[in-house]
Amino acid sequence: MSRSITRPVVAGLAAGLLTVPALPTVAATSGLRVVPACTTSLTTARPVTAAPWPQRRYDPTRLAPLATGAGVTVAVVDSGVDRAHPQLAERVLTGTDLLDLGGDGSRDCAGHGTGVASIIAAAPRPGVAFHGLAPDARILPVRVSEQQVVQGRESGRTVTADEFARAIRWAVDHDADVINLSVVLYADDPEVRSAVRYAVDRDVVLVAAAGNLHDSGDPQPFPAGYDGVIGVGAIGADGVRATFSQTGPYVDLVAPGSEVLTAAPGAGHHQVEGTSYAAPFVAATAALLRGYRPELTAAQVAERIIATADPAPGVGQGGGYGAGVLNPYRAVTETGGSRAAGPRQVTALADDRADPATLARQARRESARDRALLVGVVVGMTAATVVLLALVLPRGARRRWRPAGEA
Numbered sequence: 001m002s003r004s005i006t007r008p009v010v011a012g013l014a015a016g017l018l019t020v021p022a023l024p025t026v027a028a029t030s031g032l033r034v035v036p037a038c039t040t041s042l043t044t045a046r047p048v049t050a051a052p053w054p055q056r057r058y059d060p061t062r063l064a065p066l067a068t069g070a071g072v073t074v075a076v077v078d079s080g081v082d083r084a085h086p087q088l089a090e091r092v093l094t095g096t097d098l099l100d101l102g103g104d105g106s107r108d109c110a111g112h113g114t115g116v117a118s119i120i121a122a123a124p125r126p127g128v129a130f131h132g133l134a135p136d137a138r139i140l141p142v143r144v145s146e147q148q149v150v151q152g153r154e155s156g157r158t159v160t161a162d163e164f165a166r167a168i169r170w171a172v173d174h175d176a177d178v179i180n181l182s183v184v185l186y187a188d189d190p191e192v193r194s195a196v197r198y199a200v201d202r203d204v205v206l207v208a209a210a211g212n213l214h215d216s217g218d219p220q221p222f223p224a225g226y227d228g229v230i231g232v233g234a235i236g237a238d239g240v241r242a243t244f245s246q247t248g249p250y251v252d253l254v255a256p257g258s259e260v261l262t263a264a265p266g267a268g269h270h271q272v273e274g275t276s277y278a279a280p281f282v283a284a285t286a287a288l289l290r291g292y293r294p295e296l297t298a299a300q301v302a303e304r305i306i307a308t309a310d311p312a313p314g315v316g317q318g319g320g321y322g323a324g325v326l327n328p329y330r331a332v333t334e335t336g337g338s339r340a341a342g343p344r345q346v347t348a349l350a351d352d353r354a355d356p357a358t359l360a361r362q363a364r365r366e367s368a369r370d371r372a373l374l375v376g377v378v379v380g381m382t383a384a385t386v387v388l389l390a391l392v393l394p395r396g397a398r399r400r401w402r403p404a405g406e407a
Contacts, residue, residue: 007158008183010112010147011209011276038109045268051129052261053237058328060133067292067332069134074120074287075171075179078113080105081141082265085114087122095141096170098163105141108265110148113141115262115272116182119280122263130261130269133284133328140176142167161185165195172199177290180283181208182276185222193226200228205298207232207283209275210251212244225250230302233320234258234278240313245275247320253309255281255326285328292332305331
């Protein structure tokens with residue numbers, strides 16, 4: 001039985017920097033794919049010296065003495081990752097290209113994957129305040145798209161859902177510890193679902209963008225909607241959910257995704273937005289944890305990241321914040337939040353989860369009530385004993401009661 005072909009879309013939005021003509025359809029000769037050159041050069045970007053707001057919020061220097069992601073491989077299934085950028089040099093492994101066969105994943109015509117990878121692993125450089133949250137992690141590029149946002153619409157080639165599923169499996173089979181999926185399908189595809197299960201069963205942490213179609217009714221996004229995948233929404237510098245960021249039970253937590261600074265292909269930086277760029281902050285945190293606490297399973301890593309999220313304005317009000325705002329420092333340093341049990345499914349947290357502060361207040365009130373009841377019982381029993389003794393002792397004296405054994 002045939003089924004319609006579903007193609008994934010990138011989950012990033014333009015920030016006025018990637019407006020280019022639409023890309024042509026790939027030519028085919030004798031059944032072979034012809035690998036085209038990038039038809040349009042991306043706008044040259046200058047290096048940015050000022051610290052971007054996510055950098056100020058998370059301050060990776062606090063984490064550096066503890067964890068840097070060293071020894072951890074993060075697969076970036078995206079538009080490719082340009083290893084020529086000075087901050088990504090020596091951090092990008094040989095990957096694969098499922099869009100143009102024969103490539104190693106280092107070709108990026110859109111700049112999307114390069115930006116995502118830089119949030120994870122861009123190296124510190126003198127005079128540049130921006131660098132990745134897990135700067136010693138290795139990036140494994142898996143190229144599946146060259147989409148760009150043109151006048152508010154995605155334009156460009158991308159693989160089919162079956163090939164996207166193959167990309168996930170390829171990353172797992174090439175030793176990825178974490179897989180970042182800043183790509184969205186708006187249909188439940190059995191091959192992709194099977195590939196996600198394949199990764200979960202092999203103890204890989206999966207992180208996916210929650211999508212940018214809030215104004216279009218929040219259609220169900222995949223892979224974020226699958227069990228075992230951490231779904232990530234976006235916030236701005238004010239901590240409030242970005243207007244485009246989707247809401248639903250598939251949002252496990254939120255991270256910076258508006259006015260985010262990333263590396264641009266070649267050199268320099270540019271500002272972008274979208275849940276695409278929120279997901280790699282979470283993937284980087286997973287890399288920090290996998291390096292710092294290698295005994296934790298993928299499920300335990302996910303649990304810890306979600307359990308240590310900071311409260312957000314919309315938590316408990318269906319505001320699309322999931323458990324709250326990502327806090328990498330708490331995720332790495334707090335000792336609780338993980339059990340020694342075996343792997344299990346990680347399900348999305350509902351948006352109506354109670355505010356942790358409210359739960360704490362309720363616990364304190366219940367404790368105070370229990371103490372009051374205990375004091376009341378003790379006081380009541382003491383009073384009853386006094387009354388009883390007042391009645392019994394005079395009678396005993398009159399009847400000359402003596403302790404047992406006394407002459």
